Amino acid sequence: MARKHTIGDIAKLAGVSKATVSRVLNNKPDVDPATRARILQIMQEVGFVPSITASGLAGGRNRLLGVLIPSFNWFYVADIMRGVSETIGHTPYELLVYSINDMARDNDKGDILDHIFSTKLPAGLLAILPGRSAQYVERLHIHGFPVVMIDDAAHHTAMPWINVDNVQGARQAVKHLIALGHRRIGHILGKKDYLCTLERYQGYCQELEASGIAVDQTLVSQGDFEYLGGVEPARQLLSLPVEQRPTAIFAANDLTAYAVIDVANSFGLRVPEDIALVGFDDIASSLLVRPALTTVKQPFAEIGKHGVELLLSLLDDSAQPSFIFPSAETSRQPLQQVEAHSVQIVLSTRLVVRSSCGAKPLHHHMKDSFP
Structure with a gap:
């Protein structure tokens, strides 16, 4: 050879x-x-x-960018990576992908990220949904390693960070259900202690209260963003007496919404005729389920694109940002400057209306529930 x-x-x-x-x-x-x-x-x-x-x-400068992912099995990591790879394709950089599952031991997570820092093989790191690995990613940032985090598990104010406007997205979902005439709107929460879980719940509460509807905690049930984790909370809501049962449910994500559809069928209830349903994410299969799911669309490819652009800007000494204004794709709310060379970018969501939200509430539900 x-x-x-x-x-x-x-x-x-x-x-x-x-x-x-x-x-x-x-x-x-x-x-x-x-x-x-x-x-x-x-x-x-x-x-x-x-x-x-x-x-x-x-040339004194590395042309590799590290991307940290939890697993390609996560249902929207591939969509984020599509935005990452398409953006990288227009630069002289190439990708080096690291995967750390949340099930890995904490020592293993720390060792992997210490290796990234000590070898300096990648010039910077884009951390996608690092979950419990976030503390180690923050350690890289503290030591001066260029890092951008795409994370919905917690609010990392001390480092460059990208997320979506979960509060506004949840409000869009609930507002749509209210416009259809619903007043008893249930909510299945996402995983405990996740920032997006709290923000989507906040949006749910805010929109109900803005419409003069009191938040009823009997209509709120704990899920975990997984299909199986959505089955029991769906049963709890749909097994309520008919006069107390929700006429609509806002699920914290699409996988949870799929569980609602199946549990409703097992109860002899139809979506949307008996229960209106809205999810959150708009993963590819939500167009294919029956009924097709109304959901809040996250701009996954845009998340990846903005993540790479922000990381590249940190590597460009001549253009390190301390503040980034929203583009046409981002939330209209102003971004807050956190610290020098650290920004937060919040992207907007969009409600995608399909078949699953078409139910009309029962008249006695409406009578009992109007303010």
Whole structure:
């Protein structure tokens, strides 16, 4: 097998430094045109294939970006990664993917992230939903390693952070159900101690109260964002006496909404004829379930895109931001400056109306529930 040529080999053949070869590889303008042409000609003659890590190191800058994911099995990680990869495709960077499952031991999580920092292999890290690994990601940030977090488990005010407007999204869902005439609207919460769970519950309460409807805690049940975790809370709500049972349910996510559909069927209830239903996420299967699910759409690809753009801006010394204004895709609420070179970006959501919310409330429910 022929030996693979290195940047050092090309530099010797061209009679230049490795840094000059690196500048040619990275399309830097400060290279003499004749020298550039000679280097490119030599590369072509020897069939040189550049190493992304070597070219970065020779030029004093790494061209790898690390992406930390919980698992590709998480139902929307692939959609976020699509936005990440499409954005990276327009840059000289490449991706290095790390996966840490929340089931892994804490020592293992710390060791992996310490390895990322100590080797300096990636120039920066985009942490997608790190969950309980977030404390270790924050440690990287404290030590000066460029990190952007996409996280809905907690509010990390001390570091660059991207999320969606969960409160407004929940209000959109509940407002739509109220507009259909519902007053007894149930809510199945997401996983305990997650920021998005709290924010979606807050939006649920705020929209009810804005419409003069008191929050009834008997209509609120605890789930965990999983299908199986949504079965029991759905049973609790749908087994209430008919005069107390909700006429509509806002589920904290789409998987929980799927559980509501199946439990309703087991109770002899129909969605949407007997129970109107709205989810949150708009994962791909929500268009395919029957009835098709009305849900709050998260801009997953946009989340990935903004995450990469923010991380790249942190790596660009000439354009490190301390504040980013919302784009047309983001929430209209102003973003708060947290600290130097640290921003929070909140993206807006959108209600996607399908078949599952079409039920009309029973008249005696309406009578009992009007303020």
